[in-house]
Amino acid sequence: MSRNLPRIAILGAGSMGGAILVGLIDSGRATAGVAVTNRTAAKAEAVRLPGVDSWALESDPGATATALRDARVVLIGVKPAMVPDLLRSIAGDLEPDAVVVSIAAGVTIATIEAIVSNPVVRTMPNTPSVVRRGVTGLAAGSRVTPDDLALVRDLFEAVGAVVELPEDQIDALGTISGSGPAYVYFLIEQLTATAQRMGFTEDQARLMVENTFRGASELLAASEVGPAELRRRVTSPNGTTMQAIAILESANLGTLFDQATSAALQRTKELAAGS
Numbered sequence: 001m002s003r004n005l006p007r008i009a010i011l012g013a014g015s016m017g018g019a020i021l022v023g024l025i026d027s028g029r030a031t032a033g034v035a036v037t038n039r040t041a042a043k044a045e046a047v048r049l050p051g052v053d054s055w056a057l058e059s060d061p062g063a064t065a066t067a068l069r070d071a072r073v074v075l076i077g078v079k080p081a082m083v084p085d086l087l088r089s090i091a092g093d094l095e096p097d098a099v100v101v102s103i104a105a106g107v108t109i110a111t112i113e114a115i116v117s118n119p120v121v122r123t124m125p126n127t128p129s130v131v132r133r134g135v136t137g138l139a140a141g142s143r144v145t146p147d148d149l150a151l152v153r154d155l156f157e158a159v160g161a162v163v164e165l166p167e168d169q170i171d172a173l174g175t176i177s178g179s180g181p182a183y184v185y186f187l188i189e190q191l192t193a194t195a196q197r198m199g200f201t202e203d204q205a206r207l208m209v210e211n212t213f214r215g216a217s218e219l220l221a222a223s224e225v226g227p228a229e230l231r232r233r234v235t236s237p238n239g240t241t242m243q244a245i246a247i248l249e250s251a252n253l254g255t256l257f258d259q260a261t262s263a264a265l266q267r268t269k270e271l272a273a274g275s
Helices: 013-027 041-046 063-068 079-090 107-113 126-132 145-158 167-178 182-199 201-222 227-234 240-250 253-272
Strands: 008-013 034-038 052-056 073-078 100-102 120-124 134-140 161-164
Touching: 008 013, 008 063, 013 034, 013 126, 013 134, 034 041, 034 063, 041 052, 041 134, 052 063, 052 167, 063 079, 073 145, 079 107, 100 107, 100 145, 107 120, 120 145, 120 167, 126 134, 134 145, 145 161, 167 182, 167 253, 182 201, 201 227
Parallel strands: 008 034, 008 073, 034 052, 073 100, 100 120, 134 161
Antiparallel strands: 120 134
16 A cells, blocks of 8 residues: 655665656655755756655755755665765765665765765656656665665655565666667667658657557556557568568567676666766
């Protein structure tokens, strides 16, 4: 059963942190409020939503300590290379029962636990959290209690689906659900361009392709069978779709996706190392 959430602090509400913030506010479950810090006034203003206390560090250097006051969950949303310095600066300001939740790619639980004494949960969300259709992977640190993990799970279930898994799978999950929306947008982009090359206007091409992807996804979500069976039902023997699928299969998309996710995983490791 869904429950209302305690006060939350988000330190660094960029693309990902901002998506979680908007999804949380839309869920109506952040009843104790959300405190947000960003470096600039422009970024602080962009996330000044109902129920959100938003501060800019450039105009209020003490804003982080203020944001952490009474926060039961602290989301670390800055870039991976900035995480250790931020943690060192806030370690003394965290509430004793606060759970530190990292959404930074590649930064390990061990790295965070070496700096703060609070329980730590490492996560990998994705941007559809903004419309409460996100997917978030959770990995618990050594100090996390069942209640701590349930609280963090509640937070991310307010903005989508949650997968609990060992930490050594978090980076791999990031190459699928974390980067996955970009893969989908890229496919939509390419099919839209094809439609235009076939003579459709840009508006017509967008309407056809975007609604086809949306409809196919919603049909899959509502169906009791998987994507392979749904594809089979569209692909009549010796029909037009079969000819198209044969071309796609000849491109060996499985290998291409293997290579793409491997490249993303390697970059995750480089980011965590600060390169």
